[in-house]
Amino acid sequence: xxxxxxxxxxxxxxxxxxxxxxxxxxxxxxxxxxxxxxxxxxxxxxxxxxxxxxxxxxxxxxxxxxxxxxxxxxxxxxxxxxxxxxxxxxxxxxxxxxxxxxxxxxxxxxxxxxxxxxxxxxxxxxxxxxxxxxxxxxxxxxxxxxxxxxxxxxxxxxxxxxxxxxxxxxxxxxxxxxxxxxxxxxxxxxxxxxxxxxxxxxxxxxxxxxxxxxxxxxxxxxxxxxxxxxxxxxxxxxxxxxxxxxxxx
Amino acid sequence: xxxxxxxxxxxxxxxxxxxxxxxxxxxxxxxxxxxxxxxxxxxxxxxxxxxxxxxxxxxxxxxxxxxxxxxxxxxxxxxxxxxxxxxxxxxxxxxxxxxxxxxxxxxxxxxxxxxxxxxxxxxxxxxxxxxxxxxxxxxxxxxxxxxxxxxxxxxxxxxxxxxxxxxxxxxxxxxxxxxxxxxxxxxxxxxxxxxxxxxxxxxxxxxxxxxxxxxxxxxxxxxxxxxxxxxxxxxxxxxxxxxxxxxxxxxxxxxxxxxxxxxxxxxxxxxxxxxxxxxxxxxxxxxxxxxxxxxxxxxxxxxxxxxxxxxxxxxxxxxxxxxxxxxxxxxxxxxxxxxxxxxxxxxxxxxxxxxxxxxxxxxxxxxxxxxxxxxxxxxxxxxxxxxxxxxxxxxxxxxxxxxxx
Numbered sequence: 001x002x003x004x005x006x007x008x009x010x011x012x013x014x015x016x017x018x019x020x021x022x023x024x025x026x027x028x029x030x031x032x033x034x035x036x037x038x039x040x041x042x043x044x045x046x047x048x049x050x051x052x053x054x055x056x057x058x059x060x061x062x063x064x065x066x067x068x069x070x071x072x073x074x075x076x077x078x079x080x081x082x083x084x085x086x087x088x089x090x091x092x093x094x095x096x097x098x099x100x101x102x103x104x105x106x107x108x109x110x111x112x113x114x115x116x117x118x119x120x121x122x123x124x125x126x127x128x129x130x131x132x133x134x135x136x137x138x139x140x141x142x143x144x145x146x147x148x149x150x151x152x153x154x155x156x157x158x159x160x161x162x163x164x165x166x167x168x169x170x171x172x173x174x175x176x177x178x179x180x181x182x183x184x185x186x187x188x189x190x191x192x193x194x195x196x197x198x199x200x201x202x203x204x205x206x207x208x209x210x211x212x213x214x215x216x217x218x219x220x221x222x223x224x225x226x227x228x229x230x231x232x233x234x235x236x237x238x239x240x241x242x243x244x245x246x247x248x249x
Numbered sequence: 250x251x252x253x254x255x256x257x258x259x260x261x262x263x264x265x266x267x268x269x270x271x272x273x274x275x276x277x278x279x280x281x282x283x284x285x286x287x288x289x290x291x292x293x294x295x296x297x298x299x300x301x302x303x304x305x306x307x308x309x310x311x312x313x314x315x316x317x318x319x320x321x322x323x324x325x326x327x328x329x330x331x332x333x334x335x336x337x338x339x340x341x342x343x344x345x346x347x348x349x350x351x352x353x354x355x356x357x358x359x360x361x362x363x364x365x366x367x368x369x370x371x372x373x374x375x376x377x378x379x380x381x382x383x384x385x386x387x388x389x390x391x392x393x394x395x396x397x398x399x400x401x402x403x404x405x406x407x408x409x410x411x412x413x414x415x416x417x418x419x420x421x422x423x424x425x426x427x428x429x430x431x432x433x434x435x436x437x438x439x440x441x442x443x444x445x446x447x448x449x450x451x452x453x454x455x456x457x458x459x460x461x462x463x464x465x466x467x468x469x470x471x472x473x474x475x476x477x478x479x480x481x482x483x484x485x486x487x488x489x490x491x492x493x494x495x496x497x498x499x500x501x502x503x504x505x506x507x508x509x510x511x512x513x514x515x516x517x518x519x520x521x522x523x524x525x526x527x528x529x530x531x532x533x534x535x536x537x538x539x540x541x542x543x544x545x546x547x548x549x550x551x552x553x554x555x556x557x558x559x560x561x562x563x564x565x566x567x568x569x570x571x572x573x574x575x576x577x578x579x580x581x582x583x584x585x586x587x588x589x590x591x592x593x594x595x596x597x598x599x600x601x602x603x604x605x606x607x608x609x610x611x612x613x614x615x616x617x618x619x620x621x622x623x624x625x626x627x628x629x630x631x632x633x634x635x636x637x638x639x640x641x642x643x644x645x646x647x648x649x650x651x652x653x654x
Contacts, residue, residue, distance in 0.1 A: 016651060053484050055646045076487035084484040090477040092259070094266040106255040107485045136266075153481070 004031040006191040012061035023215040036206040044215040083158035093138030108156040122155030199236035213246040256495025279510035286521035298379040304352040323386040347380035431617035443528035448615040452608040453584035461507030462548040465500035467565035470556040504545040550636035554643035583608040603632035
């Protein structure tokens, strides 16, 4: 880890349909780290990610990704360096697995040759056999689709990868494979922002965590610091105490 | 690589495998309407019309037989099978007959007279298209006999008066030499009238060109959200512009293929049913193709903001259906009414509707009013540009993601 800040949010406020969803979210994601964003249901995790990636415009606060704001002209260049896996993302079912990879590779790459190379890397990352990748993605199981989508998000070696619940609904073998891929790429410099409900999983992969409750950051730091701060036995207990502290306080 | 081109590649690949959409928007209109016309023809072939010819005097028997032969011949040429019978005496009931032709008592005497009218009674079954066709055939045979008899009477009268006359000139002393001219006053060949008639048909067919664009755009934009692929795509595309461009271009491309299929289907349908004469010229085909392209782009860009604000593909198509109804009203009116003959204020209201201008390009072009055709093409282009600008402003990632279903 070289500690370069890849993505930062500072006091971000977002209102949706008149309701204040984010009331002050702040976090920093550094190069080569796996940063876990945790929070109870409705805490604003997905909205935080959407604001960070420029899909939603904040009503207040500051957002910077790779030195640019999502609403600047330079964003198009920056977006090529981002990999994104939404929570309920789907594949293009009428396209084959290979074509799904190639489509995104073409969006990221500068030339057709680069696109093919990138898609090949994606195929390798997915771990799906060649004959499977030649089939239409609509025929894949949920686990196969998720592997394909993760490969699609990471095949261009992004500087920032944002993964919303990457292992949700997967069997233990697929989840382990995905965690290993995340750790491996992080060790090569990719910054990961990962949301999860599973704090045990977070403790396995997180270099740093941010807890958000009620649309506000209540903690950000190393898992060990969270355990110490809340006087907990583990990260899950620290999270529970952090949430109760806000709700009861 | 241009991101818009990459999105276009994906859209074309994806839609080329969507057999249901392709079948319903390309194959169905291309084959459906001609098949419908063919089916009408086949059903007509199975519908045998029963005609009874009756006479009351023996000396009319030969004429009645000849009349029956003429009827069989005429109906046979129109593809209408007929069962024609001839008998002496009038039946008590006409039940079972589609058409009954009676040469009543006194017909022979009046027929051979020099100055009396010989009446033929024709009775037609109500509510039967085949009976109507047989009635028209019977009337034309009667008209032929009447003209021939008039000529014979003129010859007899001329012989009695000791003068030489041209019986055809006596029968039709005033005739018409029909000519055509354009709006500019320049003479037009007779086929120009047929081309103009075909142009009205093409104006009506524009409605079918607008339809597929609505389906494609709705699916291309809202479908991404419904299939949960929109967020990744928005992030990877970097900006909404290539996404909107790729989507609209793909919709236009496929819309054009569907529009061509629709137009061919409509023309073949009308040609097979022989409702109107169809005469196309290469320049009219070119103008129609250009206008259709403009219309498809215009429709796609009019629908894009609606689709972007709809919660589902079904909701987008339902909202766009209102637009389609406006297009239908305009193009049906263009088929039946000459817009140029309308009061100025009515025309101004019509000109406020974007769909009017593509029809007016074709209308003015076939009338030789090229300047007006050009102005309407510009108006259509202006509406298209405005629609694209509105679409670009409305096509916002926040609206796309947060819209309520």
